[in-house]
Amino acid sequence: MAIKENLDKINNALPKEVTLVAVSKTKPVETILEAYEAGQRIFGENKIQEMANKWEALPKDIEWHMIGHVQRNKVKYMAEFVSLIHGVDSLRLLAEINKQAQKHNRIIPCLLQLHIAEESTKFGLDEQELNELLASETISGLEHIKIVGVMGMATFTDNKDQIRKEFAFLKSAFERLKMKLPEINTLSMGMSGDYTIALEEGSTMVRIGSSIFGARNYH
Numbered sequence: 001m002a003i004k005e006n007l008d009k010i011n012n013a014l015p016k017e018v019t020l021v022a023v024s025k026t027k028p029v030e031t032i033l034e035a036y037e038a039g040q041r042i043f044g045e046n047k048i049q050e051m052a053n054k055w056e057a058l059p060k061d062i063e064w065h066m067i068g069h070v071q072r073n074k075v076k077y078m079a080e081f082v083s084l085i086h087g088v089d090s091l092r093l094l095a096e097i098n099k100q101a102q103k104h105n106r107i108i109p110c111l112l113q114l115h116i117a118e119e120s121t122k123f124g125l126d127e128q129e130l131n132e133l134l135a136s137e138t139i140s141g142l143e144h145i146k147i148v149g150v151m152g153m154a155t156f157t158d159n160k161d162q163i164r165k166e167f168a169f170l171k172s173a174f175e176r177l178k179m180k181l182p183e184i185n186t187l188s189m190g191m192s193g194d195y196t197i198a199l200e201e202g203s204t205m206v207r208i209g210s211s212i213f214g215a216r217n218y219h
């Protein structure tokens with residue numbers, strides 16, 4: 001497995017203002033270290049316990065991103081160290097992140113996940129729910145979270161026009177949100193199969209796993 005070559009290839013294709021999250025879910029620490037030694041410092045995981053174990057085992061200058069669906073009762077296991085939570089889709093979850101961040105005297109950056117795909121299985125808010133969340137009184141009291149942008153996943157399909165349309169919609173939602181929250185700067189969209197389209201549609205952060213580490217084996 002040529003992890004360094006894969007990373008170099010992807011980094012060469014990314015504009016320098018775009019952040020690469022290397023998605024290391026299911027991969028062992030040895031594999032992550034190989035990417036670390038090639039210079040990669042930001043890794044994404046989708047299971048909190050797995051991410052916490054890797055955080056314990058690996059160098060402390062790694063930034064850990066939670067990219068999966070977050071269960072409220074597990075936020076406490078990552079509050080001490082997580083750098084960015086991508087999949088925030090409810091006020092109750094934000095409130096829990098705030099509570100756990102406070103215990104560690106931290107402010108945890110969060111992305112709001114928007115539902116842009118056709119599939120009903122993918123998590124996320126629609127734009128009305130997003131606006132309701134932002135309008136709620138609770139949110140202004142949450143001093144230990146910071147909303148820094150939005151995240152979305154396109155439909156899993158070969159139809160490139162559809163993927164492009166979904167990413168373009170997410171970008172427009174990001175721009176509308178920016179009118180309310182001018183400080184937001186992160187648009188997390190694009191994975192191994194669709195990041196080229198995501199970049200063309202304005203992504204500032206791509207989450208790439210299999211194109212770096214190879215296919216995943218789920219046991």
Ligand SMILES: *Cc1c(COP(=O)(O)O)cnc(C)c1O
Nearest residue numbers: 023046067191192207208209210
């Ligand atoms: C697994 C995963 C990725 C990476 O997928 P690849 O196709 O391996 O690049 C990106 N984002 C999320 C939310 C994921 O769960």
